[in-house]
Amino acid sequence: MSTDDQSSQATLGTSNSTIGESSLTNYVILDRHDYASSTDSNDHTSVPTTTNDANEDNGFDTSNNNSDDDPLEVRRLALTFDYLMYKIQDHVTGLSDAVTQNVDYTKKQRQLELSQINRDIHDARKLISECNCINLEIDKLEQLQLMTRDFKERLTVIDSRTKTHDRKFSK
Numbered sequence: 682m683s684t685d686d687q688s689s690q691a692t693l694g695t696s697n698s699t700i701g702e703s704s705l706t707n708y709v710i711l712d713r714h715d716y717a718s719s720t721d722s723n724d725h726t727s728v729p730t731t732t733n734d735a736n737e738d739n740g741f742d743t744s745n746n747n748s749d750d751d752p753l754e755v756r757r758l759a760l761t762f763d764y765l766m767y768k769i770q771d772h773v774t775g776l777s778d779a780v781t782q783n784v785d786y787t788k789k790q791r792q793l794e795l796s797q798i799n800r801d802i803h804d805a806r807k808l809i810s811e812c813n814c815i816n817l818e819i820d821k822l823e824q825l826q827l828m829t830r831d832f833k834e835r836l837t838v839i840d841s842r843t844k845t846h847d848r849k850f851s852k
Contacts, residue, residue, distance in 0.1 A: 751757070
Protein backbone atom coordinates (compact mmCIF):
# COMPACT_ATOMS: atom_id res chain seq x y z
CA MET A 682 0.00 0.00 0.00
CA SER A 683 1.23 3.51 -0.67
CA THR A 684 1.55 6.06 2.08
CA ASP A 685 -0.15 8.79 0.07
CA ASP A 686 -3.53 7.01 0.01
CA GLN A 687 -6.04 9.56 1.25
CA SER A 688 -8.79 7.16 2.25
CA SER A 689 -8.29 5.13 5.37
CA GLN A 690 -11.07 2.67 4.63
CA ALA A 691 -12.56 1.46 1.37
CA THR A 692 -15.21 -1.07 0.47
CA LEU A 693 -16.42 -1.81 -3.02
CA GLY A 694 -18.93 -4.03 -4.74
CA THR A 695 -19.44 -3.01 -8.36
CA SER A 696 -20.92 -4.72 -11.38
CA ASN A 697 -17.74 -3.85 -13.31
CA SER A 698 -15.61 -5.94 -10.98
CA THR A 699 -12.94 -8.16 -12.48
CA ILE A 700 -13.77 -10.89 -9.98
CA GLY A 701 -17.04 -12.73 -9.48
CA GLU A 702 -19.70 -11.62 -7.02
CA SER A 703 -19.41 -14.83 -5.01
CA SER A 704 -15.72 -14.25 -4.32
CA LEU A 705 -16.14 -10.68 -3.13
CA THR A 706 -15.80 -10.19 0.57
CA ASN A 707 -15.92 -7.00 2.53
CA TYR A 708 -12.23 -6.29 2.97
CA VAL A 709 -11.20 -3.33 5.05
CA ILE A 710 -8.25 -1.74 3.30
CA LEU A 711 -6.08 0.24 5.67
CA ASP A 712 -2.78 1.94 5.16
CA ARG A 713 -0.28 1.10 7.89
CA HIS A 714 0.00 4.79 8.75
CA ASP A 715 -3.77 5.22 9.01
CA TYR A 716 -4.57 2.64 11.67
CA ALA A 717 -1.43 2.89 13.78
CA SER A 718 -2.02 5.15 16.72
CA SER A 719 0.81 6.74 18.63
CA THR A 720 -1.14 6.39 21.87
CA ASP A 721 -1.81 2.69 21.29
CA SER A 722 0.71 0.21 22.73
CA ASN A 723 -0.22 -2.62 20.33
CA ASP A 724 2.18 -3.86 17.68
CA HIS A 725 0.90 -2.55 14.34
CA THR A 726 3.38 -4.22 12.02
CA SER A 727 0.82 -6.36 10.20
CA VAL A 728 -2.26 -5.24 8.28
CA PRO A 729 -5.44 -6.17 10.16
CA THR A 730 -7.66 -8.81 8.62
CA THR A 731 -11.40 -8.76 8.09
CA THR A 732 -13.58 -10.07 10.83
CA ASN A 733 -16.53 -12.35 10.22
CA ASP A 734 -18.75 -9.91 12.11
CA ALA A 735 -18.09 -7.16 9.57
CA ASN A 736 -18.84 -9.53 6.70
CA GLU A 737 -22.01 -10.85 8.29
CA ASP A 738 -23.23 -7.29 8.93
CA ASN A 739 -22.89 -6.50 5.24
CA GLY A 740 -24.55 -9.74 4.07
CA PHE A 741 -21.44 -11.38 2.59
CA ASP A 742 -20.73 -15.07 2.73
CA THR A 743 -17.96 -15.64 5.28
CA SER A 744 -17.23 -19.25 4.37
CA ASN A 745 -14.69 -18.14 1.72
CA ASN A 746 -12.84 -15.92 4.17
CA ASN A 747 -10.01 -18.12 5.35
CA SER A 748 -6.40 -17.49 4.43
CA ASP A 749 -5.96 -21.05 3.05
CA ASP A 750 -8.52 -20.23 0.38
CA ASP A 751 -6.57 -17.17 -0.86
CA PRO A 752 -2.98 -17.26 0.46
CA LEU A 753 -1.75 -14.62 -2.03
CA GLU A 754 -4.68 -12.34 -1.21
CA VAL A 755 -5.73 -12.17 -4.86
CA ARG A 756 -9.30 -11.25 -3.91
CA ARG A 757 -8.05 -8.38 -1.81
CA LEU A 758 -5.73 -7.26 -4.60
CA ALA A 759 -8.57 -7.44 -7.15
CA LEU A 760 -10.85 -5.51 -4.83
CA THR A 761 -8.17 -2.88 -4.27
CA PHE A 762 -7.60 -2.68 -8.02
CA ASP A 763 -11.34 -2.30 -8.68
CA TYR A 764 -11.58 0.43 -6.08
CA LEU A 765 -8.55 2.21 -7.51
CA MET A 766 -10.03 2.03 -11.02
CA TYR A 767 -13.33 3.36 -9.68
CA LYS A 768 -11.57 6.27 -7.96
CA ILE A 769 -9.52 7.02 -11.10
CA GLN A 770 -12.66 6.94 -13.25
CA ASP A 771 -14.48 9.16 -10.76
CA HIS A 772 -11.59 11.62 -10.70
CA VAL A 773 -11.28 11.64 -14.51
CA THR A 774 -15.04 12.20 -14.80
CA GLY A 775 -14.80 15.10 -12.36
CA LEU A 776 -11.89 16.60 -14.29
CA SER A 777 -13.74 16.09 -17.57
CA ASP A 778 -16.81 17.86 -16.20
CA ALA A 779 -14.68 20.72 -14.89
CA VAL A 780 -12.90 21.08 -18.23
CA THR A 781 -16.22 21.00 -20.10
CA GLN A 782 -17.65 23.68 -17.82
CA ASN A 783 -14.53 25.79 -18.21
CA VAL A 784 -14.59 25.43 -22.00
CA ASP A 785 -18.29 26.34 -22.12
CA TYR A 786 -17.74 29.35 -19.86
CA THR A 787 -14.71 30.50 -21.85
CA LYS A 788 -16.60 30.02 -25.12
CA LYS A 789 -19.51 32.09 -23.79
CA GLN A 790 -17.12 34.82 -22.60
CA ARG A 791 -15.34 34.89 -25.98
CA GLN A 792 -18.69 35.13 -27.78
CA LEU A 793 -19.71 38.04 -25.55
CA GLU A 794 -16.36 39.75 -26.13
CA LEU A 795 -16.62 39.12 -29.88
CA SER A 796 -20.14 40.54 -30.06
CA GLN A 797 -18.98 43.62 -28.11
CA ILE A 798 -16.03 44.03 -30.47
CA ASN A 799 -18.37 43.72 -33.48
CA ARG A 800 -20.65 46.40 -32.00
CA ASP A 801 -17.62 48.63 -31.40
CA ILE A 802 -16.43 48.08 -34.99
CA HIS A 803 -19.90 48.91 -36.32
CA ASP A 804 -20.04 52.07 -34.18
CA ALA A 805 -16.53 53.07 -35.31
CA ARG A 806 -17.45 52.57 -38.98
CA LYS A 807 -20.60 54.63 -38.49
CA LEU A 808 -18.56 57.37 -36.80
CA ILE A 809 -15.95 57.29 -39.59
CA SER A 810 -18.74 57.61 -42.17
CA GLU A 811 -20.17 60.61 -40.32
CA CYS A 812 -16.70 62.14 -40.07
CA ASN A 813 -16.22 61.68 -43.82
CA CYS A 814 -19.54 63.44 -44.47
CA ILE A 815 -18.54 66.30 -42.19
CA ASN A 816 -15.15 66.50 -43.89
CA LEU A 817 -16.88 66.77 -47.28
CA GLU A 818 -19.07 69.57 -45.94
CA ILE A 819 -15.99 71.38 -44.62
CA ASP A 820 -14.33 71.00 -48.04
CA LYS A 821 -17.46 72.48 -49.65
CA LEU A 822 -17.37 75.42 -47.23
CA GLU A 823 -13.68 76.03 -47.98
CA GLN A 824 -14.44 75.99 -51.71
CA LEU A 825 -17.34 78.38 -51.14
CA GLN A 826 -15.06 80.67 -49.11
CA LEU A 827 -12.50 80.70 -51.96
CA MET A 828 -15.26 81.45 -54.46
CA THR A 829 -16.67 84.31 -52.34
CA ARG A 830 -13.21 85.78 -51.83
CA ASP A 831 -12.55 85.60 -55.57
CA PHE A 832 -15.98 87.06 -56.29
CA LYS A 833 -15.38 89.85 -53.77
CA GLU A 834 -12.04 90.68 -55.41
CA ARG A 835 -13.73 90.81 -58.82
CA LEU A 836 -16.47 93.06 -57.44
CA THR A 837 -13.83 95.35 -55.97
CA VAL A 838 -12.06 95.50 -59.33
CA ILE A 839 -15.35 96.15 -61.15
CA ASP A 840 -16.30 98.83 -58.64
CA SER A 841 -12.98 100.58 -59.02
CA ARG A 842 -13.29 100.47 -62.86
CA THR A 843 -16.79 101.85 -62.73
CA LYS A 844 -15.64 104.68 -60.49
CA THR A 845 -12.77 105.50 -62.79
CA HIS A 846 -15.07 105.28 -65.78
CA ASP A 847 -17.61 107.55 -64.13
CA ARG A 848 -14.90 110.10 -63.36
CA LYS A 849 -13.68 110.15 -66.92
CA PHE A 850 -17.07 110.53 -68.47
CA SER A 851 -18.79 112.62 -65.86
CA LYS A 852 -16.77 115.73 -66.55
